[in-house]
Amino acid sequence: MLCSAVVAPKAVVDLEVNKGWERVKRIFERDEIGTFSPELNTVYQTTFLTAFTGACYGGFIQSREAYLRFFERNQATQFTDHFEAKKKLQDFVTVNFAKGALKWSWRLAIFGGFYSSVVTVMSTYRGDSSIFDFIVGGIVSGGIYRVNYGLRGIIVGCTLGMVIGLFGGSLTMTVLRLTNTSFDDVRNYQLEYQQYRDKNLAEAAKKPLMEVDLKEETILSKAHDARLASEKTKTVSTKHHTPECPAAAQHKVDGRILYRNCENL
Secondary structure, eight states, X not given: OHHHHHHHHHHHHHHHHHHHHHHXXXXXXXXXXXXXXXXXHHHHHHHHHHHHHHHHHHHHHHHHHHHHHHHHHTSSOOOSSXXXXXXHHHHHHHHHHHHHHHHHHHHHHHHHHHHHHHHHHHHHHHTSOOHHHHHHHHHHHHHHHTGGGHHHHHHHHHHHHHHHHHHHHHHHHHHHHHHTOOHHHHHHHHHHXXXXXXXXXXXXXXXXXXXXXXXXXXXXXXXXXXXXXXXXXXXXXXXXOXXXXXXXXXXXXXXXXXXHHHHHO
């Protein structure tokens, strides 16, 4: 009894740990058709979305500041005409938009990528989702985001990340409970939609080639049919053609001579 009470829970825990790590390993494996797992696809989409959001935010903020700064610095500047002034302004705003987009896109992409990765790995390992996963993901992502600012910056980043994770996790779990769905349902829906989209794209890419082949085959078949019809018409007309003899030959010679003369005509 004592041995079973001590050893059995350890075996159960080890089995659960092995199952958890097996589920985590399957995240980074492809299926039989080469498709990534729904969990990894979610991480990719989150990273791309945060990078796009950061690019838009940084580009708009930086371009607005550049627009105002251009007028402040060039109030006394003389340009050749208003076209030159507009060109200088457009170039200055465009360059600063690109700088702002690059500055914010990779930062938010790192935060969003680590946040989504931690949440996905923890929920997959435990086999369930909870708000605790989002809080831990926010703390880890915030600390990594502010790691270059020292210990004080890491603490501030972890605190802000915890707040973001708490807010995002509460909102996500509330929506999932109201809709009576789970993360697995959402991921499976995303995977089905991606497969459906890829299938339509593949069919759309093959369709023009099939139409061209069908068109060429139709043209060749029509030309072949026309040629066969022409040859058949010539054969029939040659077979049923009987040359007529002149009336003068019919009166002067007999039938045999007439027939021979008709062949020579």
